[in-house]
Each structure stands twice: as C-alpha cells, then as structure tokens.
Amino acid sequence: SYCYCYQFxxxxxxxxxxxxxxxxxxxxxxxxxxxLVERKELWKTISSLEKExxxxxxxxxxxxxxxxxxxxxxxxxxxxxxxxxKLALAYSEALKSNNNDECERLLKEMNSVGLPPHLxxxxxxxxxxxSLAGSEFLIEEVDPGTTFSDTITEKIRVKVNSFxxxxxSDPLNGKYxxxxxxxxxxxxxxxxxxxxxxxxxxxxxxxxxxxxxSGIMSTQPIIPPGDVFTYQSVCPLKVFPxxxxxxxxxxxxxxxxxxxxxxxxxxTVKVGKFNLILPExxxxxxxxx
Numbered sequence: 441s442y443c444y445c446y447q448f449x450x451x452x453x454x455x456x457x458x459x460x461x462x463x464x465x466x467x468x469x470x471x472x473x474x475x476l477v478e479r480k481e482l483w484k485t486i487s488s489l490e491k492e493x494x495x496x497x498x499x500x501x502x503x504x505x506x507x508x509x510x511x512x513x514x515x516x517x518x519x520x521x522x523x524x525x526k527l528a529l530a531y532s533e534a535l536k537s538n539n540n541d542e543c544e545r546l547l548k549e550m551n552s553v554g555l556p557p558h559l560x561x562x563x564x565x566x567x568x569x570x571s572l573a574g575s576e577f578l579i580e581e582v583d584p585g586t587t588f589s590d591t592i593t594e595k596i597r598v599k600v601n602s603f604x605x606x607x608x609s610d611p612l613n614g615k616y617x618x619x620x621x622x623x624x625x626x627x628x629x630x631x632x633x634x635x636x637x638x639x640x641x642x643x644x645x646x647x648x649x650x651x652x653x654s655g656i657m658s659t660q661p662i663i664p665p666g667d668v669f670t671y672q673s674v675c676p677l678k679v680f681p682x683x684x685x686x687x688x689x690x691x692x693x694x695x696x697x698x699x700x701x702x703x704x705x706x707x708t709v710k711v712g713k714f715n716l717i718l719p720e721x722x723x724x725x726x727x728x729x
Contacts, residue, residue: 479523483558489511489514492508492511493508498599498623501668523553524555525556527553528550530542531547565720578684579686582715586714586715587602587715588601589714591711593707593709593710594628594707595627596627596697596709597627598624598709598710600621600622600711600714601621602620602691602717603618603619603620604617604618604717604719605619609722611722614679615676615677616678616718617674617675617677618674618676619673620675622670623668623669624663624709625668626668629665630699631663632697633660633661633697634656634660634663634669635654635655635696636652636653637655637695638651638696639691640691641677641690643679647679656669675689675691681723683723685723686718686720687716687717688716688718690713690714691713692712692713694708694711695709696709697709
C-alpha cells in the first residue's frame with residue numbers, strides 16, 4: 441500500500457535520513473524522545489509489512505505470494521537498520537574473535553541505546569501482569585498465533601484467521617463481535633464443491649453452540665484444482681468474561697464437500713480450532729457477571 445511504501449522509502453531507500461537516524465540514536469543523548477519516536481515508527485512499518493505479507497499469503501494468489509515475499513524481505517532489511525540489532529550483530533562478531541574489550545564496549549552501547557520498542561513493550565506488559573498478581577484479577581497471557589488455524593483433509597487445506605471488531609462490540613452489555621477470514625485451497629487433482637458447513641462455537645463460560653448451514657453465503661461454490669475460495673464472516677458472542685480474560689471463545693468446524701463426475705463422493709473437511717481473543721485494553725475493562 442501507499443503507506444507502507446512511503447515509510448519504507450523513509451527508513452531504507454533514503455540513505456541520508458537513515459544514516460542520520462542511526463547516528464542520532466547511537467551517539468546523541470540530546471534528542472532521546474525524538475529518537476524513540478523514530479524507532480517506534482520504524483518498527484510500526486516492520487509490523488505493517490509483516491501483516492501485509494500474511495494477508496497476501498492468505499489470498500492464495502501466486503502473484504500475491506511473490507509480493508508477500510517482497511514485503512517480508514523489506515521487513516528484514518528494515519530490522520537490520522535498528523541500532524540495537526546492529527550492535528548485537530557487532531557483539532556476535534566480537535565474541536567470535538574473543539575480543540573481550542570490544543564485547544564489553546558493545547554491551548554498554550546496547551544498554552545505552554535500549555531495546556527495540558516492541559521488546560520494551562513486551563517487558564512492560566509482563567511487569568504490569570506481575571504487578572497485578574496480588575490484585576483482584578490478572579491479565580491473561582495469550583499467544584496471538586492461536587487466532588489462526590491451518591488444517592488439511594484429503595488435499596483440501598483450510599486456513600482461518602479471526603480478529604476483534606471493537607466498533608461493533610459493546611462490552612458493557614456483554615456483546616463482542618469477531619470477524620473471521622477463511623481461505624479454502626483445493627490441492628487435489630479434481631474439482632470439489634462445498635455443499636454444507638458446520639461451526640462449533642465455545643464460549644469462555646462453558647456454553648457451546650452448533651451452527652449449521654447449506655453451502656457458504658447462500659452459494660455452493662465449486663473450487664477447481666489448484667484454486668482457492670475465500671470469504672469472511674462474523675461471529676457475535678454474548679458473554680460476560682471474567683475481568684482480564686482475553687480468550688473469550690473459540691471456533692472449530694467442518695465443511696461437507698463432494699467430488700467425482702456426478703458429485704457422488706461426499707467427504708468432510710475439518711476446520712482446526714482457533715481462538716477469539718480480546719485486546720488487552722478491552723479485557724481489563726470487561727464487566728463480569
């Protein structure tokens with residue numbers, strides 16, 4: 441996107457700005473606040489590139505897959521411009537050559553520069569969780585990767601990714617809206633048709649719900665060999681999770697498909713479980729009943 445390209449140009453392609461950024465962070469103590477902003481913008485760009493790459497890979501388009509690889513390559517190059525990581529690389533080289541004096545100097549320099557912003561944030565979150573250990577609630581630690589699932593059944597691959605919709609949610613009334621994106625890949629030698637779907641939704645309070653329907657979005661799409669079918673839908677949850685609870689539900693399911701010249705062979709394609717996770721800011725403000 442335009443935003444990604446602009447920021448990448450700012451940090452990587454423009455050598456004057458990039459060199460100035462590095463020198464300011466490494467050798468100046470007068471503009472620490474500005475340097476921190478610059479580094480946050482750098483890692484925000486890296487995160488945006490990685491998210492863009494994931495979206496492109498989920499599309500199933502081979503051309504977009506190449507664009508995803510380019511975005512990931514750009515993110516790696518940007519990471520290498522962070523002063524802490526540059527010093528860490530230099531430290532590794534000094535360690536290999538048993539240059540103890542240089543190692544000591546580089547460690548002091550790394551301490552002066554500070555960790556990359558995203559690592560500092562993780563440490564702050566951990567310290568915050570620890571400080572709340574004696575409070576009435578704890579913030580649940582989660583693995584963001586569990587919002588994603590990737591399952592293969594009879595050469596049909598199903599990838600799903602969920603995300604929280606803050607604008608359409610109303611935590612005070614126990615209403616939470618999640619979107620989920622699905623990509624169904626036909627990696628087999630013959631066309632398949634989706635004739636039915638089933639979702640099992642489990643809430644954090646223990647309630648379970650089964651949702652069944654014909655096809656997808658009022659259609660029964662046919663997926664040719666080597667092709668992919670994608671769509672997105674919503675999962676509204678009515679629940680009052682404990683304060684600090686972030687995984688407030690999960691989903692799994694299956695598609696009934698058919699193949700063969702006359703569609704005579706029916707088979708079930710599984711959808712692996714994926715979690716419905718609240719942002720930390722929402723989880724700490726939830727109302728428990």
